[in-house]
Amino acid sequence: MSSRGSYLGTNLWRLWPALPGLWWLLGLGLLLGLQAARCAPFYLPGLAPVNFCEADRETPTCKSSVALFVNRLDSVESVLPYEHNTFDFCQDSGKKSPSENLGQVLFGGQITSSPYKFSFNKTETCIKVCVKSYDTANEDQKKKLDFLKKGIQLNYQHHWIIDNMPVIWCRDIEGREKYCTPGFPIGCFVTKSGIARDACVINLEFNKSNTFYLFNHVDITITYHRENETNWSIARLVSARLDPKSYKHSDENHLTCHGPPMEIPGEYTDKLNVTYTYSVKFEENKNNKSGSRWNYVLESMPETNIQWFSIINSFVIILFLSGMVAMITLKTVHKDITRYNQMRFPEDAQKEFGWKLVHGDVFRPPRSRMLLSAFLGQGIQVLIMTFITLLLVCLGFLSPANRGALMTCAVVLWVLLGTSAGYVSAKMYKTFRGVQWKTNFLLTALLCPCVIFANLFIMNLILWVEGSSAAISFGALIGIFAMWLGISVPLTFLGAYIGSMGKFKHPVHINQVPRQIPQQTFFRKPLFGMIIGGVLPFGCTFIQLFFILNSIWSHQMYIMFGFLFLVFIILLITCSEATVLLCYFHLCAEDYHWWWRAFFTSSFMAVYLFMYTVYYFITKLQIADVASTILYFGSSMIMVLIFFLFTGTVGFFSCFFFITKIYSVVKVD
Structure with a gap:
């Protein structure tokens, strides 16, 4: 027993990578400098400026x-x-x-x-x-x-x-x-x-x-x-x-x-x-x-000071969550290791408690494993697309002078990142001991895109009827559909085929008989955890969401993408740490059903986002006609779905790697 405790003590440092937010914080100073340099508008050198001169001095290079x-x-x-x-x-x-x-x-x-x-x-x-x-x-x-x-x-x-x-x-x-x-x-x-x-x-x-x-x-x-x-x-x-x-x-x-x-x-x-x-x-x-x-x-745009106030407020939340996660991994787990080192008799090892009691069930496959895998695949696709798009904007490759470039970049990236969606979905489905990987591929490639496409088609019909310029032509719809069916779906299949060849290895074995879960109090039930887990990410981003909604619906120009990129990184950190924290508390209560809980804890922010869009509609807009109301909430639901996917994915994988790391270091089996 003492040799086992010695192994745990000498390998405590391996827990450090399980703190997802702390590694992000190391690069936060660099991001601040990047934001300061890019928060002002700029003119992309790739767009050649036009020279002007008086009419009597006009030349081919000067009009x-x-x-x-x-x-x-x-x-x-x-x-x-x-x-x-x-x-x-x-x-x-x-x-x-x-x-x-x-x-x-x-x-x-x-x-x-x-x-x-x-x-x-x-x-x-x-x-x-x-x-x-x-x-x-x-x-x-x-x-x-x-x-x-x-x-x-x-x-x-x-x-x-x-x-x-x-x-x-x-x-x-x-x-x-x-x-x-x-x-x-x-x-x-x-x-x-x-x-x-x-x-x-x-x-x-x-x-x-x-x-x-x-x-x-x-x-x-x-x-x-x-x-x-x-x-x-x-x-x-x-x-x-x-x-x-x-x-x-x-x-x-x-x-x-x-x-x-x-x-x-x-x-x-x-x-x-x-x-x-x-x-x-x-x-x-x-x-x-x-x-x-x-x-x-x-x-x-006189709201620059408000942006900085929002970011400082988010930093306070991050520091609080980082402190809590660090206390858990470097103090609580260390206390357990010290107790193991002090054990003298083998029967003392049977007196385990808390999260160590469920080590034989913590990696038991969840219910609806195929649906969860599909959500994770789509979430990774949206997450990478958003990160690369915002990074390109901050680096100056998507100038505000090049209208439509932001949306073009996002759509093209989403189509090309089908491989990542298929790979992650198939690999997680294989980890969940699923065998129907082809069905899982079809669900990943079709579920969320079909929901979004159906939503867009209905809204486009309304725009056609109303004679609006925002209506997409039938040819453009066919082109978008062809891009999805001809590029994204085959790439998703390629990723799913590669991902189905392997799976994540669990550090502990799964028991044959599931352990009985004790009666949980209200504060330890999933709903309460999701409500708390969604509040923190939303609190870090709601001011930025206000400016985004203003740019979309109040037709104000949005060019402060440095702030947006920084808030996006803060959102990832907050989702990660809040989910890790709450999942650890639930495991300590001997509740090993954490798979879906990890996904819904951070993705519950999408519920707050939807509530905020309703509040914005009531208080900031003066929309009265039915067609505009349907279009507003239809577009809002697409935004809510995107946030649901990538925030849930961030929280899930943060919790997954955290739990895998602590059970691989603290070998309780």
Whole structure:
């Protein structure tokens, strides 16, 4: 017995790798430095900047024409985006669109040219773009006017682009602070009771009840920087801002861009002419170079201090959990080893207690082993995809200037990582003593993807019916389906075939007869453990989730991926340590059914995430129509499923390797 205790004492150091969070903490300082360098926007060198110069100095490498592109229109009161030409705005006669990548197709971010075209460094004032006429006696024109008024009432926002930069609108709010958004409204509405809604509060002239005010004029300010010290004629654009105005142009041949606002009465029954105009000016900025041309977008993001507060709060949780796990492995287990060293008689070894009593049952295969294996395979696939995508963003390979690149990268990685899903699923299924590895492969390859694809198909049908620009074309759906069936599924089979050849070896034998589990108190039952285990990861991430939801549903630009990557690592550590801690407590209560419990403990965070999306829907959005509600919760369920898979997988494997390590060091069999 003493020799056995000596073996345990000399190999205590082998327990250290079982502390998953502590190893992650060693690289956390490096991640902080990476975040500090990347939290500001940047311009990817791979996207060649455009040189501009005056019209009389134009060359093949330096152009004078500055084109303005328009993106889809969206609203916080409806999740249905629409293309620019869906509304009756001015259209470009030679309409052309830049080529779209997979991410833009999936998000419906169609970018098209506009009739707004400027000459570099040429100031223009009150230039007519087009005139739109509406006669309520004409049914087609009446529908266009009604749709325009509906867009104003729902506060739909323009999104314009100049030289691949978003055109932002800044306005002063209370406390002398400036609030900027990468879009500006079509107009605003004053209700029948005289309440000014949305942008109507910025102008005291918008005061007539039951009246729509259309923003038919924009003052555009474009800032540039002279890049070449030897050739001052070459410049690059570094920012674009605008200020929407409303003017009722009485004479379209003599435009002054002054006077009363452009009003559209709520009960309009006459003819109406709307003249769209613009003014543009160029300003030189000698400090802001093109390499940091996205810095001006930060003016709309004053929440950096909140991000740091969230991360510090998460660090406190990590330190607490790391201390608890370290106390268990380096103190509690050490105490057991010391007791073994002090044993003098063989019969003393029979007086085991706690987690050592279940050593013959701790690796007994769980129920529904095939389903658990499939979840683990899909979880690994999502986890690796998310990690690589966020790492590439932080390293600068996925610039915000390259729209749709983030989603394209994520989809391509998910398809190519089918091998990892099949391998992990088959290997765990073999470890669980499963024999139907082909059925397990089919479940891994089809279960979760089919659920997501069915969800997307239903939402796409709604978008088709509503005529939204976010609807994916039938050809694109077939292409995505072909990528999954032709690439991901075969790779999953390859991984499953390799994984089925081996299994994880258990350090202890499994008893023939299962041990009876003592009666458990409420605090030791699985539900209580899952509730506690899900709170900690959610507490580390809910502030970041707020900004992510804002970027998706409130249409705010999200570019602080350094913070996001750091919070992602914190989430992995928290899930890992919380699951290890709670699984150890359950094993001490002689409950050896830990397989599913380890998965659900950390994945219960997805339940809190769903509750948070409901709270966000009620408190932050003003969605009223049924179609938008279905689309919101359908998209939220996809996000919840993704979090369920990868958080549960992180917790499961942390607990699996921790338990394997302590039972291999403390040989109680």
